[in-house]
Amino acid sequence: MTSVVPHSDSRYQRLPEDVRSLLSDRLQMVSTSTDSPTAFHPPTTPRATGPRVATAPHSPQPSDRSSPRPELSVALHNVSKTYRNGSRALINVNLQIHKGDFLFITGPSGSGKSTLLKLLYGQERPTEGIVTVEGSALNRLKGNQLAMMRRRIGIVFQDYKLIPRRTVAENVAFVLWAQGYTRKEIHRRLWPTLKMVGLQDKAQCFPNELSGGEQQRVSIARAVVGTPPLLLADEPTGNLDSENALQVIKILKKLNSIGITVIVTTHNEHLVRVSNHPVVQIRNGYLRHLRR
Ligand SMILES: Nc1ncnc2c1ncn2[C@@H]1O[C@H](COP(=O)(O)OP(=O)(O)OP(=O)(O)O)[C@@H](O)[C@H]1O
Numbered sequence: 597m598t599s600v601v602p603h604s605d606s607r608y609q610r611l612p613e614d615v616r617s618l619l620s621d622r623l624q625m626v627s628t629s630t631d632s633p634t635a636f637h638p639p640t641t642p643r644a645t646g647p648r649v650a651t652a653p654h655s656p657q658p659s660d661r662s663s664p665r666p667e668l669s670v671a672l673h674n675v676s677k678t679y680r681n682g683s684r685a686l687i688n689v690n691l692q693i694h695k696g697d698f699l700f701i702t703g704p705s706g707s708g709k710s711t712l713l714k715l716l717y718g719q720e721r722p723t724e725g726i727v728t729v730e731g732s733a734l735n736r737l738k739g740n741q742l743a744m745m746r747r748r749i750g751i752v753f754q755d756y757k758l759i760p761r762r763t764v765a766e767n768v769a770f771v772l773w774a775q776g777y778t779r780k781e782i783h784r785r786l787w788p789t790l791k792m793v794g795l796q797d798k799a800q801c802f803p804n805e806l807s808g809g810e811q812q813r814v815s816i817a818r819a820v821v822g823t824p825p826l827l828l829a830d831e832p833t834g835n836l837d838s839e840n841a842l843q844v845i846k847i848l849k850k851l852n853s854i855g856i857t858v859i860v861t862t863h864n865e866h867l868v869r870v871s872n873h874p875v876v877q878i879r880n881g882y883l884r885h886l887r888r
């Protein structure tokens with residue numbers, strides 16, 4: 597079993613500046629962990645039998661013993677977000693997502709989709725209301741606890757955020773290495789993950805040698821190599837043609853099928869239409885269900 601190195605002498609400090617700045621959200625201020633890294637495998641939480649998404653305000657505790665439901669992965673309770681400049685990005689949003697669910701978030705540009713993901717990731721704080729992720733109310737977490745929580749969330753961005761002068765394998769392995777995983781453990785996780793996204797033959801390529809779809813798949817590999825129970829993907833298909841977009845969605849579905857809760861924002865109505873997953877729409881900050 598490997599342990600996570602203390603922050604004070606962390607490998608994080610020894611990373612080159614370009615790498616550190618790209619990974620800072622994920623790695624900074626982490627001091628200890630009870631994680632025990634193993635080979636790539638799904639989270640241990642039971643797979644949901646079907647998607648369950650609700651909008652009613654909810655106290656995030658399983659209560660109804662007669663109909664057992666998977667635990668909540670995410671709950672937003674009366675959440676509003678107004679930015680300092682007065683932009684009202686989200687208004688009184690209530691949403692529950694259970695472990696093992698797959699949710700699409702759609703809505704026009706500027707409607708609040710990324711803001712919602714940023715609240716889940718703790719990058720922004722709500723002006724009102726409570727955001728609970730994987731059992732923790734984020735408003736109660738201090739800086740270091742928030743960093744620990746972020747380890748349990750994989751994030752995929754539209755613009756990939758890959759480290760330019762590092763190979764595919766290094767891009768994916770850096771997060772694990774900086775968290776103190778041994779070389780052996782990194783290898784045990786890296787190769788199955790690259791295989792899962794179909795990039796085992798591109799491991800030694802640099803990002804500028806890859807297509808957009810391949811770069812996006814590297815970013816997915818990086819997001820899930822630490823086997824997070826929750827994956828957030830903000831417009832992961834936004835820069836891709838329809839074939840690559842479908843491939844990315846297929847990978848996200850595969851991850852969901854092994855138990856990872858997946859939340860995806862997208863403008864792509866076709867992708868949403870051809871899928872049978874629940875869909876919520878955000879419009880002018882208000883959230884409503886299009887499909888449950
Ligand atoms: N850091 C910020 N400061 C001030 N206003 C912001 C900030 N980030 C977002 N906003 C505003 O909040 C609203 C919602 O933005 P958000 O990025 O969540 O939209 P979005 O649905 O993700 O849009 P897109 O589809 O274009 O990515 C917009 O009016 C935007 O201008």
Ligand SMILES: [Mg+2]
Binds near residue numbers: 709831
């Ligand atoms: Mg956005």
